[in-house]
Structure formats: C-alpha cells, structure tokens
Amino acid sequence: MASETNHKFLSKPLTVGIVGAAFSGGQPRGGVEQGPARLVEFGLIDQLKGLGWNVDFDEKFPTYEDFKPQTENKHKILKNVGHVASVTKSVAESVQKVVEKGHLALTLGGDHSLAMGTVGGSAAVHKDVGVIWVDAHADINTPLTTDTGNLHGCPVSFLMGLEGTKEVTELDWLKPCLAANRIVYIGLRDVDAPEKKILKDNKIKAFSMHDVDKHGIGKIVEMALEYLGRDKPIHLSFDVDALDPSVAPATGTPVRGGLTFREGHYICEALYETGNLVAVDIMEVNPMLGEQSYVLQTIQIGCSLARTAMGESLL
Known part of the structure; x- marks a missing residue:
C-alpha cells in the first residue's frame, strides 16, 4: 500500500487517470511512441492498484496518425508543428478531464513536446500549479533560438508564451x-x-547537476518546494534523461553526469509526501534504443518512478 499522506487536491477514493500518449513527433528518433505500451506491459497498472489506487484507464494508446495534417505549414525551422499542435491539444483535454475529477493525471510518453498538453491541461484547472521539471535539458528554446526545430526542445517556451x-x-x-x-x-x-x-533574463529557478552535487538532492527539493509554495498544486514532469545514462540508457538524448537512481526516486518520494501532486509525466522512454537489457532497465525505471510518485516507499 502507498504510504499515507494528506492529498490536498485529490478526491477520495484515490484515483489515477492514465493518459497513454504514444507520440514521437516532437523529435526525430522513432520508438519513443512505444514507451507507454511497454510501461503498461511491464505491469504498471497492477502495480498502482497494489498501492491502493483506483485506476481509470481505457487501455488505448492512440497512435495520433489521424491527427497528422495532410500538409504542414512551412515554418523557418520548426518541424511537425501541425501534428504536434493537434496531439498536444488532445492530450491537454484528456489531462484536464482527469484533473477536474480530482484524480491524479499520470501521462505516459512519448516525447517531451507532450508537456505542452499535460501542463496546459493541469493549468486549466489549477491556475497556480507549480511545475517541477526534471530533465537534463531546459526545453525552453523558442522558435527564434532552436537549432534543430524539434519541438520537444521547446515546450516550456510555448507554455510561457515567450518571444x-x-x-x-x-x-x-x-x-x-x-x-x-x-x-x-x-x-x-x-x-x-x-x-x-x-533562464537568466526571466529569473527562472533552475538547479543544475552542479547544484545537486553541491547541496544534495534533499536540499534541492526543499528549496524547490519553498519557492513554489507548500500549499500549491504540483505538476511533476519527469524526462528519464534527467537520470544518468547508466541508470536510464534507453532514451533519445542521454547526457552523462545525471541523477542517480536514488536521487531520481527521492524527488518523486518527496513530492508525494507533500500531498500536493495533481499530475505526473513520465517521458522519453524509448524501447527502440539500445540492447534489450538496457531497454528493460529503462522501462523498469519508468514504472518505479511512477510508483514512487504515487506513494511506494522503502519502508
């Protein structure tokens, strides 16, 4: 069973609504669209039920092919804009419906462009939601600054309405x-x-791995919660590439020097303990990258992060 906490923004009985977002259009590498199904195949639904949660999930993973426009408008560099736009709008509607019921929205990605939808959905219900973005990358490039045109590197700029x-x-x-x-x-x-x-011009609170090394993950999470407010709803958007590649290797843009297994899980544990979580994203698990042992390891990590954010504890 999940450890006890006072859930301030969720109704009882505790219910998680799962949004399976099988989408890869925000970046060029195939396979990340298979992430949601593989997480579920690994037993995530039963694992969450075992923690005492009711699970609302239709076991469907839309491929979003029907959302692809016949022709994409030309932008200077941005890729698949129409497709990303229609998919993220659909995801936003799904997440909003879950959160409006007082349920926890758990979105399984899929690439991180989907966060335009997930955060858009939770913010439609909780205007003061605070986002904790766990990632190796800032994902805050704008249409004017992106070198690649891949929208999984831009969701925060669109959520903020930047230049x-x-x-x-x-x-x-x-x-x-x-x-x-x-x-x-x-x-x-x-x-x-x-x-x-x-980040500097907008005075955005950002803790790099240097800060994690300097202060320790416990202090970092404390500072994050103090900054966002301890009585405010929280949306956790977790890109598995935040973890070191030795921990989560099957992801599209791995970067050495990342969070350890325990540091990643501590973040989830601490946020669950606040009782403020309203939405959780598990993003960028790509079952097509690397040896099968690496793929299985990353799928296991994705599931355990979700479980920990929903109350699984070590004791």
Whole structure:
C-alpha cells in the first residue's frame, strides 16, 4: 500500500487517470511512441492498484496518425508543428478531464513536446500549479533560438508564451499558462546558450547537476518546494534523461553526469509526501534504443518512478 499522506487536491477514493500518449513527433528518433505500451506491459497498472489506487484507464494508446495534417505549414525551422499542435491539444483535454475529477493525471510518453498538453491541461484547472521539471535539458528554446526545430526542445517556451511563440498559429489553442515563477528545473546539464540567457533574463529557478552535487538532492527539493509554495498544486514532469545514462540508457538524448537512481526516486518520494501532486509525466522512454537489457532497465525505471510518485516507499 502507498504510504499515507494528506492529498490536498485529490478526491477520495484515490484515483489515477492514465493518459497513454504514444507520440514521437516532437523529435526525430522513432520508438519513443512505444514507451507507454511497454510501461503498461511491464505491469504498471497492477502495480498502482497494489498501492491502493483506483485506476481509470481505457487501455488505448492512440497512435495520433489521424491527427497528422495532410500538409504542414512551412515554418523557418520548426518541424511537425501541425501534428504536434493537434496531439498536444488532445492530450491537454484528456489531462484536464482527469484533473477536474480530482484524480491524479499520470501521462505516459512519448516525447517531451507532450508537456505542452499535460501542463496546459493541469493549468486549466489549477491556475497556480507549480511545475517541477526534471530533465537534463531546459526545453525552453523558442522558435527564434532552436537549432534543430524539434519541438520537444521547446515546450516550456510555448507554455510561457515567450518571444516568437505567438507567430506559430497552429498552437493558438495553447494560451500562456505558466509564469516564470511557477516552474523549477532539477537536473539540468545540457543547456543551449540561448536557453541560459532565457533562464537568466526571466529569473527562472533552475538547479543544475552542479547544484545537486553541491547541496544534495534533499536540499534541492526543499528549496524547490519553498519557492513554489507548500500549499500549491504540483505538476511533476519527469524526462528519464534527467537520470544518468547508466541508470536510464534507453532514451533519445542521454547526457552523462545525471541523477542517480536514488536521487531520481527521492524527488518523486518527496513530492508525494507533500500531498500536493495533481499530475505526473513520465517521458522519453524509448524501447527502440539500445540492447534489450538496457531497454528493460529503462522501462523498469519508468514504472518505479511512477510508483514512487504515487506513494511506494522503502519502508
């Protein structure tokens, strides 16, 4: 059973609504769309039920092929904008429905462009939601700064409505819903130069791996919670590439020097203990990358992060 905590924003009986977001269009590497199904195949649903949660899940993983426009409008560099826009809008609607019921929204990705939908959905219900973004990357490039045009590197800029985002009319459905003081990053270590400037100019709270090494993960999480407010709803968006590649190797953009197994799980444990979680994303598990042992290891990690964010404890 899950450890006891006072859930401030969830109704009883505790229910998790699972959104299976089998989508890879925000980045170029195939396979990440298989992540949700593989997490479920590994037994995640029964694991969550074993923790005492009711699970609302239709066991469907839409491929989102029907969401692909016949022709994509030309943007200077951005790729698959129409497809990403229609998919993230659908995901936002799904997450919003879950959160409106007082259920915890657990989104299984899929690439991290989906967070435009997941955070958009939770923010539609909780205007003051605080986002804890656990990632090796800041994902805050704008249409004006991105070198690759891959939208999984841009979701935060669209959530905040930064310069250049309004011109991307396909994403008009997503109104700015995340203020600069409502997000905290943990685990950063591969941040583009323009992103560093954006973080500094907007005074965004960001803890790099240097900060984790210096202060320890316990202190980092304490500072994050103090900053966002201890009585505010929390959305945890966890990209598994925040973890060191030795821990979670099967992911599209691994970066050495990441969070340890325990550091990643401590974040989830500590956020569960607050009783403030309203939404959790597990993103960028890619079963097509690496040896099968590495794939299985990463799937196991994805499941254990979800379980820990929902109350699994060591004692």
